Amino acid sequence: MGVMGKIVGGTIGFALGGPLGAIAGAAFGHVFDKSDVEYVEYRKDPMSAGESSQFTFYVAAFSMLAKLAKADGRVDPSELDAVRRFMAKDLNLDPFGRKIAEDIFSAALNSNDRFEDFANQFYREFRSQPQLLELMADILFKVASADGTLNETESRMIRTAMTLFHLDETVHQGLLRKYGGLNDKAYAVLKSIRTDSDDQIKTNYRKLVGDYHPDKIASKGLPDEFNKFAHDKFIEIQNAYEEIKKERGMA
Numbered sequence: 001m002g003v004m005g006k007i008v009g010g011t012i013g014f015a016l017g018g019p020l021g022a023i024a025g026a027a028f029g030h031v032f033d034k035s036d037v038e039y040v041e042y043r044k045d046p047m048s049a050g051e052s053s054q055f056t057f058y059v060a061a062f063s064m065l066a067k068l069a070k071a072d073g074r075v076d077p078s079e080l081d082a083v084r085r086f087m088a089k090d091l092n093l094d095p096f097g098r099k100i101a102e103d104i105f106s107a108a109l110n111s112n113d114r115f116e117d118f119a120n121q122f123y124r125e126f127r128s129q130p131q132l133l134e135l136m137a138d139i140l141f142k143v144a145s146a147d148g149t150l151n152e153t154e155s156r157m158i159r160t161a162m163t164l165f166h167l168d169e170t171v172h173q174g175l176l177r178k179y180g181g182l183n184d185k186a187y188a189v190l191k192s193i194r195t196d197s198d199d200q201i202k203t204n205y206r207k208l209v210g211d212y213h214p215d216k217i218a219s220k221g222l223p224d225e226f227n228k229f230a231h232d233k234f235i236e237i238q239n240a241y242e243e244i245k246k247e248r249g250m251a
Helices: 011-014 018-032 034-037 049-069 077-090 096-108 113-127 129-145 152-164 168-176 185-189 200-209 214-220 224-248
Strands: none
Touching: 011 018, 011 049, 011 129, 018 096, 018 113, 049 077, 049 096, 049 129, 049 152, 049 224, 077 096, 077 129, 077 224, 096 200, 113 129, 113 152, 129 152, 129 168, 129 214, 129 224, 152 168, 168 185, 185 224, 200 224, 214 224
């Protein structure tokens, strides 16, 4: 059972606090008004630190995606479709999980809080875990570029998030290349460029494999629902390395 199946009554918003807590309170309050409560595991004990981190990641992801979708003042149907595909294909959310995600998305769309408010709270929670900060940046890029374009407003908002996350500019440039449809996507995945030496490629690969190994990511506070996305990223790193090895004739 994923973290969304372990809802702690109406205390979630209070437990998270801040703008994300307000979104959680609105979204989960809506759930408890419906007939879906049979899916929920009620508990009287407070959330653990790990569970709080998982809820923060989950709520922050769909809150930031909502503001990103509304970047130009309205939500285009294609942008909503991209978010729903992400829920179904990249996260494999079950019907209840998708309903929770859509309620969070809707609450964030109607919130007076800004994209930056959500990004700041997310950073405060995960500032010591750069892999999860980069994973969130990857999610924002992936969904925003799903329609084949990344407009100026979306690009600016994502850059703002990466600045707030204190991510290096090389990370931003790598994601731009990865989702820009260029031929050097495999190099971008490995945070490399074509002029890097074979030894540098191997060094980058080994670091990324260590950073994004599923066992390591699972211990960082990532919700179960996002494990598939993290695992797919791990496979992507391995495939990119194999592609470059074959291209270069590396041993």
